[in-house]
Amino acid sequence: MNRRVFIKTMGAGAVGFLLGGCDFKAPLSSVTSDSTLAVDKNGPTFSGKIEYRTMPRISEKISTIGLGASALQESSASQIEKMIVYSSEQGINLIDTVMSQFGPAEAIGRALKGRRDKIMTQLHIGVTYPSQTYTRTRDLKQVQQGFEQQLKGFGTDYSDIGLIHYVDEPEDFEKVISAGILDYAQKLKRDGTIRYLGFSSHSADIAHRFLATGVIDIFMFSLNPAYDFVPVEGKLKLSEERRRLYQEAEKRGAAITVMKAYGGGRLLSDASSPFGRAMSVPQCIQYALDRPGVISCLPGVRNMDDLTAVLAYYNSTKEERDYSFIASAQHQDMNGVCIYCNHCQPCPYGIDIGAVNKYLDLAKSGDELAKDHYLKLRRTARDCSYCGECVPRCPFHVDIRNRMREANQFFGR
Ligand code: SF4
Numbered sequence: 001m002n003r004r005v006f007i008k009t010m011g012a013g014a015v016g017f018l019l020g021g022c023d024f025k026a027p028l029s030s031v032t033s034d035s036t037l038a039v040d041k042n043g044p045t046f047s048g049k050i051e052y053r054t055m056p057r058i059s060e061k062i063s064t065i066g067l068g069a070s071a072l073q074e075s076s077a078s079q080i081e082k083m084i085v086y087s088s089e090q091g092i093n094l095i096d097t098v099m100s101q102f103g104p105a106e107a108i109g110r111a112l113k114g115r116r117d118k119i120m121t122q123l124h125i126g127v128t129y130p131s132q133t134y135t136r137t138r139d140l141k142q143v144q145q146g147f148e149q150q151l152k153g154f155g156t157d158y159s160d161i162g163l164i165h166y167v168d169e170p171e172d173f174e175k176v177i178s179a180g181i182l183d184y185a186q187k188l189k190r191d192g193t194i195r196y197l198g199f200s201s202h203s204a205d206i207a208h209r210f211l212a213t214g215v216i217d218i219f220m221f222s223l224n225p226a227y228d229f230v231p232v233e234g235k236l237k238l239s240e241e242r243r244r245l246y247q248e249a250e251k252r253g254a255a256i257t258v259m260k261a262y263g264g265g266r267l268l269s270d271a272s273s274p275f276g277r278a279m280s281v282p283q284c285i286q287y288a289l290d291r292p293g294v295i296s297c298l299p300g301v302r303n304m305d306d307l308t309a310v311l312a313y314y315n316s317t318k319e320e321r322d323y324s325f326i327a328s329a330q331h332q333d334m335n336g337v338c339i340y341c342n343h344c345q346p347c348p349y350g351i352d353i354g355a356v357n358k359y360l361d362l363a364k365s366g367d368e369l370a371k372d373h374y375l376k377l378r379r380t381a382r383d384c385s386y387c388g389e390c391v392p393r394c395p396f397h398v399d400i401r402n403r404m405r406e407a408n409q410f411f412g413r
């Protein structure tokens with residue numbers, strides 16, 4: 001790819017450099033930073049300039065940062081309401097509502113009341129909360145009941161965005177089609193119950209399949225440099241499949257909302273970052289926003305401190321957002337750290353080794369949904385025979401058998 005094509009592909013306003021022989025962008029963002037934000041005893045003060053984006057299939061302007069609700073239950077109902085109202089008053093206009101416990105729904109509903117036209121909701125189709133606890137389902141009746149349960153819980157009769165929830169495996173994609181779930185989602189769109197239709201996934205392969213249906217307006221995807229880069233001949237290179245996905249989304253006018261921008265927290269710590277050094281919140285957000293097709297990044301927030309840290313992005317300088325240091329991340333920095341590339345495949349027992357490792361890391365870093373996702377895998381670490389076939393194929397020398405033991409122990413399966 002020549003440089004001109006690359007710059008066009010990866011977005012304008014970028015400074016290019018080489019990472020592992022691959023063109024890669026260090027951003028010089030166009031977001032203005034003419035504001036201040038601080039936390040004092042009266043709570044956060046913020047006078048930032050929120051930035052918005054649109055995509056051809058999305059007519060509204062969406063704030064480049066939205067809220068992820070997956071860990072909101074760590075705050076009290078009144079704090080949750082306060083946080084959402086506060087962020088809305090600053091101009092944040094998107095909230096993803098999938099969460100591990102349905103408890104915060106009422107507080108979210110109260111926050112939406114009176115400002116329903118100012119906050120876009122991203123609800124998930126295929127999620128239900130029996131006994132208030134998150135469960136993914138592919139039973140059409142439960143899918144319908146679960147969606148109605150969410151609308152009622154949030155005190156609304158529509159969602160701006162409806163995403164077919166968390167499809168990561170080809171068999172599951174087929175099930176979504178054969179069980180009538182895609183048809184149901186399209187019907188919701190026709191009758192106005194959802195305005196934009198999409199899906200959520202961690203798999204580029206599945207995302208390509210959905211986009212090929214031609215009906216996708218928007219999708220939520222796990223996106224960060226740890227997931228994007230794969231080792232090639234001892235160097236890091238942007239995964240071709242993921243590069244094509246972002247390009248394809250942009251070409252089709254489908255928007256990407258980003259989850260896992262911090263890699264479940266791993267990227268924020270020196271000890272766990274696969275780049276041998278922690279990235280900051282602004283760097284992670286900037287990285288996500290620099291991918292083609294991305295409209296908004298939705299980090300999960302637990303409390304006002306998290307929200308403050310996220311909003312601080314809008315006050316950060318270009319230098320603070322510059323993530324170019326990962327260009328010099330050395331191969332040995334990644335030794336022993338799984339980056340979920342699946343170069344170790346195939347496993348004769350059909351285990352998705354990258355996914356097992358990813359859910360283990362996410363769960364250990366406090367992601368409340370990771371366990372359920374893990375348990376939904378067709379094969380789990382319990383199926384591992386410790387044959388070791390995968391081990392020499394891992395370029396990062398991950399002790400895969402040990403990871404399988406750990407996952408089996410951690411998840412009890
Ligand atoms: S174990 Fe190694 S090869 Fe397998 S997904 Fe992890 S980093 Fe990639």
Ligand code: SF4
Pocket residue numbers: 346347348349350351353383384385386387388389390391400401404
């Ligand atoms: S050691 Fe376990 S994960 Fe690796 S190939 Fe053998 S069965 Fe699969």
